[in-house]
Amino acid sequence: MNTGVEAQQMPGSPGLPQQRLERQDERTESAREAESYDAKGVRVGSFLLFPALELDEVFNDNVFAQSAGSGPTASFIQVIKPTLELRSTWATHMLNVYARSAIGFYTNASALDYQDVSVGTDGRIDIQRNWNIYGGFSFNRKHEDPGLPNTVTGPTNVTIYNQLSGNAGYYQKVNRFSTRAEFFVDNYTYFDNGLGLAEGVVPNTDRNRTELRESLRFGYEFLDGYEFWVRGSLNQRMYNTAVDATGFARNSNGWDIVGGITLDLGGLISAEAFAGYLQQNYVNQGTPPLQGPMFGLLAHWNPLKELWFRPYVKRTVNEAAFVGDSGYLNTSMGFTTTYNLQPNVQLGGLADYTIADYQSFQSFSSTSPRYDQYVTLGASIMYTPVRQFFVGPSYQYVYRTSNQPGLNYSQNVIMLRLGARL
Numbered sequence: 001m002n003t004g005v006e007a008q009q010m011p012g013s014p015g016l017p018q019q020r021l022e023r024q025d026e027r028t029e030s031a032r033e034a035e036s037y038d039a040k041g042v043r044v045g046s047f048l049l050f051p052a053l054e055l056d057e058v059f060n061d062n063v064f065a066q067s068a069g070s071g072p073t074a075s076f077i078q079v080i081k082p083t084l085e086l087r088s089t090w091a092t093h094m095l096n097v098y099a100r101s102a103i104g105f106y107t108n109a110s111a112l113d114y115q116d117v118s119v120g121t122d123g124r125i126d127i128q129r130n131w132n133i134y135g136g137f138s139f140n141r142k143h144e145d146p147g148l149p150n151t152v153t154g155p156t157n158v159t160i161y162n163q164l165s166g167n168a169g170y171y172q173k174v175n176r177f178s179t180r181a182e183f184f185v186d187n188y189t190y191f192d193n194g195l196g197l198a199e200g201v202v203p204n205t206d207r208n209r210t211e212l213r214e215s216l217r218f219g220y221e222f223l224d225g226y227e228f229w230v231r232g233s234l235n236q237r238m239y240n241t242a243v244d245a246t247g248f249a250r251n252s253n254g255w256d257i258v259g260g261i262t263l264d265l266g267g268l269i270s271a272e273a274f275a276g277y278l279q280q281n282y283v284n285q286g287t288p289p290l291q292g293p294m295f296g297l298l299a300h301w302n303p304l305k306e307l308w309f310r311p312y313v314k315r316t317v318n319e320a321a322f323v324g325d326s327g328y329l330n331t332s333m334g335f336t337t338t339y340n341l342q343p344n345v346q347l348g349g350l351a352d353y354t355i356a357d358y359q360s361f362q363s364f365s366s367t368s369p370r371y372d373q374y375v376t377l378g379a380s381i382m383y384t385p386v387r388q389f390f391v392g393p394s395y396q397y398v399y400r401t402s403n404q405p406g407l408n409y410s411q412n413v414i415m416l417r418l419g420a421r422l
């Protein structure tokens with residue numbers, strides 16, 4: 001389930017040192033090629049082009065994320081996903097360009113039809129070994145599925161918005177000391193979905209905003225593959241409408257400071273864990289800051305050649321769209337796993353527990369702030385009969401419980417994926 005949580009960087013991101021160890025592969029090159037079902041791409045000069053087209057048939061037994069007593073609506077959903085990715089194959093530097101889309105048609109809930117698009121590029125300039133600059137830019141047209149934080153429960157029009165994202169970074173490592181400076185910018189523009197104060201949400205036009213984030217990180221590699229580091233970040237969240245329809249000034253600024261450790265043992269395990277404190281301050285008079293411990297974990301563990309296990313813990317401060325709420329702390333924890341039963345048969349699984357802890361601002365403090373909990377479980381099988389085609393079913397179960405009446409719901413989603421690629 002996507003709850004809007006921002007992922008932290010892991011070893012292997014642009015600018016981080018190359019992996020030092022790799023799990024031994026004793027197969028010959030011809031044997032590796034014979035057992036590989038990865039897409040090979042199409043050579044275009046010094047780039048590889050990866051085109052793909054996926055068609056999904058989905059059944060969702062509760063598309064509007066309603067409680068059992070409200071009479072949930074079930075629907076089949078047809079999803080078309082064309083993708084183009086262009087990746088450089090240079091020995092130094094990197095440049096990627098991509099265009100992706102997901103177009104969904106609901107047979108029994110046309111108000112939820114969506115046309116998502118994402119076009120962007122990212123790259124890296126290598127100045128010297130362990131010294132580079134990197135960045136990226138993207139345009140994204142997205143939608144918010146019912147049942148997620150900030151969406152209204154019940155039959156409504158889908159919420160659609162545009163997101164412009166950009167980032168730039170600098171990384172340098174001298175001996176065992178490293179420095180990383182990063183800047184991120186996101187601009188959000190929401191389309192009118194016909195909802196407003198009567199439904200308990202801020203009108204979409206009052207959600208338009210620009211978010212900036214700056215961070216600086218210093219690290220020390222005390223042993224090969226082991227690094228201690230500290231990072232400080234600032235953010236500014238500026239709304240186009242200074243005061244929304246409820247009379248609340250939603251602009252805010254915040255900071256966080258964390259310390260962490262990174263393990264990089266190549267193909268065996270990579271992990272990053274950190275802890276610290278965060279605070280988001282609102283310009284609206286009388287609104288208390290949203291603050292608390294900040295922590296996170298991302299790991300990739302490869303105990304067997306065929307098995308990958310990826311645990312994670314994430315915490316972020318998110319913007320709220322409900323009347324009376326200034327924001328919420330989003331805390332997620334769980335894991336994803338993949339197991340290659342055969343070279344062309346992959347099993348997948350996931351488990352996630354998420355808390356959305358809202359904060360009410362002063363004039364609405366007579367009721368308990370909203371507190372939602374999500375449990376998501378999933379399983380999948382992917383079969384690749386030949387390199388160019390893949391097919392497989394998946395299942396996902398979502399359950400939300402809330403301290404507000406009428407917001408509990410459960411959802412079963414069954415999907416069959418069919419795709420072609422080069």
